[in-house]
Amino acid sequence: MARYGMVIDLRSCVGCQACSAACALENQTPYWSDKWRTKVLDIQTGQYPNTGRYFVPTICMHCEEPACMTVCPSKATFKNDDGFVLVNYDTCLGCKACMAACPYGARYVYDKNDVRQAKEVYGEAAQHTKVHIDKCTFCQDRIALGMEPACVSTCPTLSRMVGDLDDPASAVAKAVSSGLAKPLRPDLGTNPRVYYIY
């Protein structure tokens, strides 16, 4: 079984937000409430003329040791066979314990208003019909269809790569094993599957 991981290359990201748009359309996330599964931070540092500007896409890290999962009282958060951290929308209580536990801020509430809006916008094709805590699924549905996640597939700057971390020949495994790509906050022991080149 493949151990999927993602490498995000900050060297080429221009902050165009194609990933956010693709994700919103693919997963019907509530853009109307400014809630996104993946966002691109626009970080500005320094003083003119030594100013820096950095674009940093954020997303669920699909941790090997997900803090969000261990705290879930209803066991709605689980890892599937591919290791993607998912939420069972039917059993999620919406208690937000996972949101407090996640060190990466990767979760948000898909609330009553969002469910109503989703029905208005998407009609019978609405994917989200219940209040729940929402997060990235690594587009596991697309992965199952042999496609890349929507954010990876569309990225105009090829800043996102996806592949099998256990396959030494894969681009992501090479980036990780060479030390080029590094996880965020490895000190937390969450063991993320998303790595960054910066």
Added chain:
Amino acid sequence: MSSQKERNVAARQSTSSRDVEWVPSICNFCSTVCNVRVGVKTVNGKKTAVKIEGNPNSPLNRGKTCARGQAGLRQTYDAQRLTTPLIRVPGSKRGEWNFRPASWEEAYGYVMQKLQENQVQPWEMSMVGGWTSCVFYMPLALSFVFSTGIPNIVASPMQQCVAAGHFGNDMVTGNFNFHDEVLADFENAQYIIFSMTNSGVAAASTSRLVRFAEAKKRGAKVIVLDPRLSEMAAKADEWLAIKPGTDSAFFLAMIHVMLRKGLYEKDFLIKHSNMPFLAMEHQGMVVPMMETNEQGFPTAFWVRDQISGEVRKLPGYSNTNAVDVDGKNIVPSLEVPKDFEFNGQKVKTIFQYMVEQSAKFTPAWAEQETSIPAATIERIAVEFGQTRPALVDPGWHGARYENILNTRRLQSIVQALVGGFDVPGGWMMSGEYREKLMHFLQAMQKGEQVPLLSLPGLQFPLTAAGKFFDPREWSHGHPSFAMAKSMSDKAEGKPGIIFPAFSDYGLDEAVEGKLMFNGEPYRIKALIMNAANPVRHFYPESRWKKLLTHPNMALIVAIDIVPSDTAAYADVILPNQNYIEREEPFIYGAGPSTDLAITTRFSAVDPHPQTKGTADILFEFVIGFGALDKFMETISAFTGYDLNDIKAEVGKATKGEQSFTKAMRNVSFKHHANNLKTTPEKLEVRLRKEGVVVVEPKEKLLEHAAICRHLPVPTPSGRIEIYSLLLAGFVQQQGYRVNWDPGLVYFPPQVNQEKKPNEFFFTYGKVPTVSYASTNSNNPILMALSKNKEDEFMGLWINPQRANLLNIKTGDVVTLENCQSGQKAEIKAFVTEMVRPDTVFMSSSFGTENPLLKFSAGVGTALNKIVPYQVEPIVSAFRSQEFTVRVTK
């Protein structure tokens, strides 16, 4: 391992792309024309577009698409879509949204009645086109005006962008493409310089981003000249916050250094440029020694052969200087000895004159102009000159300053110095351009005529626009109003505009009845607008609001998809199919793709029943004007399509058996199938499956159809023109003016340099989540993403050094006042270290007004509230940053 129950849960969590059918299309959200595929499935019993992806077969965008491309499908489902023809309710004023639904017959009847009532003559009408008219309907739009006798097309984004930007580059390389231009080969370049561009790459042109990304990953060095830290500048190894409008000084200093240090491709300049041509001084001007034919085209040049030391004659039009008119191989000299004489004249080479002309443009001089340290300029010139492949991005945006055409021309000259055309890591010409060039050369040898739309590069706009300027081309003897205005300027001793192609120059006077031509008023009484939004996209908005509401304006027709700010000023609105719904009337070349490729759109979802494609609307107008036969003949003459095929297919359409769009599509498929030695049916199957068909890949084309190496370019001489013969022609026609100096020249931006603390240079630019150049602003997802970055995207960027002095904080509403024109606008401040202290910046494309645009109306500030009407004299490009602004809280 997860449990069976968990597996079931996961399986239920579907994405939009599950079970969709992918239909190939072309994105319509910017002029990059990315190949996309639209995912459709049945929702609520209706075929619905649910997802867009880049087309993986695309040689342009390589399966990728930006936020605009992703979000574009929501336009189809805009709650305010125009779904039926609308006629203004009598008594209501233009600008008010007060229309009644009508049938198409009523709408056409209303138009014809108004034209008759007001005795509108053909030249008293103007088309107003947005970029889709240009990219997708050029054959129909041009044939429409020439068959109906309407000598006027006002088109955006010509004055706003294309005219000056492209023309500047193209004078050197001969290129021109009515998609967009050169696709620079970032992915193989080692050193890349960007100037005055953000939209062209980082914000965001996907076909360029996919290539630029490779450069970044590979570690190519990137230099960005920009007064602010744009998305593009954020990716630079060196961000040079240049003083606005002085980029040409930077490039002149680079040329100064590179010519003096020998940092150029000598062999390339000798063989493929006009640098070795002998020239002399005449009345203070450098003039090449040449012979010309009756039309003024060169028939011979002279060079000094290094080997024999003799002066040899070269053909007037050729790709190479290595063979003289007698077929002998020669090696022209870049320099001739001092006091060298030819035919009793003291002559030097163009190269020597360029060295002389660049003498004063030292890095120290450029530091004074640009505020970039001389040592930095010198170092970058040396690094650039010593690195291969080195690349200056061609740039995307013209306009802004009177000197922009010169700036883009100088960028091309720097690129020429490193021989960077049609080589890895250089500027790559499009497959379409090369194909047209090859056909043109073959036709020239056989003495045959080439259809207008097959003319290569610069010859197309020169010929096409030339027809609008020549009264003899029109049976009624009227040129375009813009040319009439220019002629009347000259009669009054004013400079006028040399080449007011698709320009609005003089439109206000024509509407007011003040423009005179041949002793009579040249009036404009009616406008037919297609996918155009001049109230937002032209400068300033007050000019257009005034002329649209002028009592002399008898009729305004708007063809559009959503109720734009301009549509509110129409008398008749004709609802258009959008790009996801419609089939295209033609097969197209794949934009600036370096592979020779063809593509088209397929209808992904059913159009609203009362909407029509533009092709159908134009045909129906033509029938109304009684010009159908002429229209078909003109289409055939311009495109090379078989006239009998056109008549047969259009005949079926007139009987109601098919749409006119379908008729033209059938003709186009047959034409291309013939060229490709296949059948229309097979071609259709293949295009439907793949979206894009590569006819000949770049690698093959470069083996036999590279410009310079194999093909002359469509400059007057066929060479890369460092000294511009086109500009020299302007000097001959019009007398000297610094704007059309054919050599190396600098003229600074005309802005107040002695500014008070609350007075700033003004700059504007694009963001990656707004669709410019179209009427696509009302997109809920793009608006959500833009609001997410409200400060950066909608704010007025102001440096804290000045903001603190003026007590301005982020979020404060400030008044922006144009110090020259007095125009005022309110905007929220964004206090940031990302901009020069003497400069403010704002994004364009926000601030729409029509309240029907639920998501975008009232969001942000419109650029054209602050930009005045001022144009430069070559192509009437807008000098849209050539002023200072006062900022007050």
